[in-house]
Amino acid sequence: MPPPSSGGIALIELLNILENIDLKSLGHNSTKYVHYLTEAMRRVYADRSKYLGDPDFYPVPIDSLISKNYAKKLYSQITSSASNSADILPGLVESSESMETTHYSIIDKWGNAVSVTTTINSGYGSKVVVDGAGFFLNNEMDDFSAKPGVPNQFGLLGSEANSIEPGKRMLSSMTPTIVLKDDKPVLIVGSPGGSTIITAVLQVVLNVLDFEMDVNEAVDAPRIHHQWYPEHISIEDGVLDSSGTLELINMGHKVKDIPYLGLIEAIKIDQKTGRVSGATDRRGFGLAKGELDK
Template structure:
């Protein structure tokens, strides 16, 4: 009995320690003088903080944090996926890095369709053909080459140590482990990593050690991007693909390159908005919505009042229609009218169709002439600011939770299923949200459209807000609402992130509200204007930093919707 009691108390202590360590979200921001790291896992945030403390730049810390997340947050942190990074230097320099995955060279426009023109067996989301060519390692390496200060190896090493020593698993990983147990025959390579043994799933408090992943990270540490796109890791990827009817080859890996891009820029009530250009749809869509909303006094209307929600919905509706019609990889769509979509004049034209008392109707055949396919919410974001005022906003993903759920045999990391973000049925757009427009149809080496929206808001040439979130298509609207909460409603960064959120994406013509924080009276007035409502548990898990433009003091907040998130300052 004593043995049982001691074991039980030990288990309680472990669980209590985990919760105490992780419970960093909430309505009170974390303050700091020199630097701040906010990410979706407490261990990764601590890694980033240590890099800043050693004299590393915001870029150094973001890279180290990202690699740590590839170990501690396997649902979304990744080296088998891709993403975007926005940089705003303390000297005013701005740039972005695009390391979104690409379609393999053997990909074709209708590769997922059966003889009836329908997607076969959800193959664009499930299975080996859903995997795009990963971009994360190339992107982080390219960003380090330009803005890194510390040695590359020093940024990767902390992730290696966590992978080798292990860390206590969270309920989220336990849930995935139970799924793997039920599907272990089909996902044998995944079972080797995410089961405690052949017949048992992990439990909360167990230690997850990832030796194969540590070895993959060592090759990246020692050889930079070549440690992933060439040599042993590249051979493991190509051989696994060939053995399992995949189409990614060594050639795909050799020719992959991340690219530095000009940011999308806009203004809102005297603030500068810096975001990603396509294939991220976040920068364009956020700037377009803010341009529309600038003409309305949201402060006077009140936070989350039915009136303000109505106008925000109408802005969302119009911007998401443009997202569906126009946006895709700029290397394949040079005709995208970026200047028009982000102009104040175009926003004025769109406002002419907005009525104060009546909702517009979304039309799958009409887009914005008169007045979007499933994207998983499982992404992760990190925000970093250093003592020199340099800021990084980085969002990356595997697509669905745990990506394809396929661990690369011998390499220890999960492969993405990002090919599902292409428009799989060319020309077919319906009221349920499936989009078939040409800019995002599949082509070899094309990057799929994304809603990832790493964003930096600046004033007088200095960053003020560093923000981003996971959440699939809701990412864009989550970031929008955090910006509105800070700028229009004068909230601190923690309250701005914690406040209840909602989402409208043109199609389906439904507004999705978090199922708390909105009054019945608000819903009543809102629906009387003609809006349809559904509720859901949560939307997004924003990670943000606010830099006081006068004192320079930093405030960080990790969304409490994120179980493991943490803001760490020094």
């Protein structure tokens, strides 16, 4: 998804950085695997804060951000120890978005694929219902930086790229994704979850493509998240045991347990057999459903 969503650029930038690493050899959700994902996420979310906004109002350097040479430069900064986010870039601090977002993934018998993410932003949106229509208006204005450089009521800072202007579109993290091979879909995926959407989608893509998991295993696997600030890795139960967590801490990382990250809805297509498999996240209340062609 292009700007003003940050999802597409951030996902490509993350994948470009991580392709410099043999992730499979590290082992899925090993300490080193979590470390490299975290350091890539830290740098991409720093770029998100500084450079991304509505391209009709701000010169978003898309080509530079998704350049493989730029990704190699970022990769070269990653060491065996945790970086300090304050040493990377100043800028936006992410707020935590609630789950008033919906995603659905669809494919039909002809192979037409759809990945859609939609939101009213936070609980009941603006809390205004359209008379006679029965639906809420969103409060997406909250996704702007109301006053760049000055903390809002939650102590969060914003950048000029996402400042409020008439007719401008606010920044989001929506990342509806379709992965193609030979111009045909092999994976349709997306999620709600605010700033955690990008990293949830990333890990499902890696699970399917790099670790060759089936779609249910890929979606259900425990996940991590780092967004530059706050200065900690959010980790679901099951990613690491206590010794692995201690190893991360000894590398300089701060670790915070979190109940869940994202609510993925995904479809995997096996191009050899034509088999279509759907998965809904164990973390939520979605549904995977298919119909046989009669």
